[in-house]
């Protein structure tokens with residue numbers, strides 16, 4: 001597939017293809033490096049690894065890993081009188097495993113579970129799935145919006161974080177002895193790599209916002225999954241693990257919703273029969289689709305979110321891009337909706353991002 005199509009790829013797609021091929025050739029090296037740098041995070045989530053070409057479905061080379069349940073969550077649920085010793089047992093007791101990657105079906109819509117409301121999604125796996133109508137919509141769009149790769153049937157929606165990058169992945173050999181550690185969102189990691197390599201054309205995602213094998217979304221870059229209804233609200237693009245809908249960028253014509261830390265709010269959607277419902281919206285900043293499975297009324301606070309993830313208790317990590325420097329908490333998907341930082345006490349937009357805010361792509365002309 002790749003050998004025959006690389007010649008026609010845009011530069012950034014070419015880079016991605018090489019990275020994934022490289023990942024498939026050297027899994028043990030990647031795993032060793034990541035095992036060293038991510039010991040704490042490995043306890044917390046499904047691992048995201050490039051899989052061999054054609055091996056769709058083999059998302060993990062660390063089978064049987066335990067899902068992450070934070071100490072605070074275990075303590076809280078124990079205090080609440082649920083009466084079991086571990087969060088894992090709690091998850092099993094309610095019929096699912098908290099923090100585990102979802103299995104997204106093809107040809108039908110994913111159905112989530114309300115038992116996940118208020119819990120932590122997978123950090124290196126699917127936390128939502130693209131609906132069939134959105135896949136069909138994507139396939140009506142031009143390649144400049146939908147992308148040109150084989151990924152126009154992508155169903156997996158991952159969280160914001162990547163597992164890390166090094167020069168072992170061709171296409172970013174310019175990293176030399178430098179590397180990007182795991183647990184950093186795709187937008188920030190891309191800015192870091194561009195700065196390390198001094199190459200602004202490097203992109204970690206294809207045109208639409210998906211990549212890799214098994215193919216998955218981290219961001220939606222071009223409105224490739226969502227149109228708009230007459231009111232301007234974006235159409236539904238997918239279903240989250242907690243069975244809430246995920247929509248595009250827009251709440252109304254040229255306006256954006258006010259969202260909680262998870263990326264959700266309460267409102268009427270194109271498919272809610274006029275009733276206000278909790279739902280998620282895509283954003284151009286992380287968490288991009290879903291940061292956490294929000295609570296019953298979409299009022300999750302950064303503090304509440306942070307209690308769900310071990311990464312939010314880790315030491316702040318220093319990040320530098322061409323725009324400047326700032327601190328970051330790896331594998332902590334709890335960005336304050338006001339400051340856009342995932343570090344408590346931050347006073348403004350992180351210094352490693354451009355000062356002129358990134359804007360969502362223009363609304364789709366049809367839908």
Ligand SMILES: [Zn+2]
Nearest residue numbers: 162212216218
């Ligand atoms: Zn990825």
Ligand SMILES: [Zn+2]
Nearest residue numbers: 251257267281
């Ligand atoms: Zn909305």
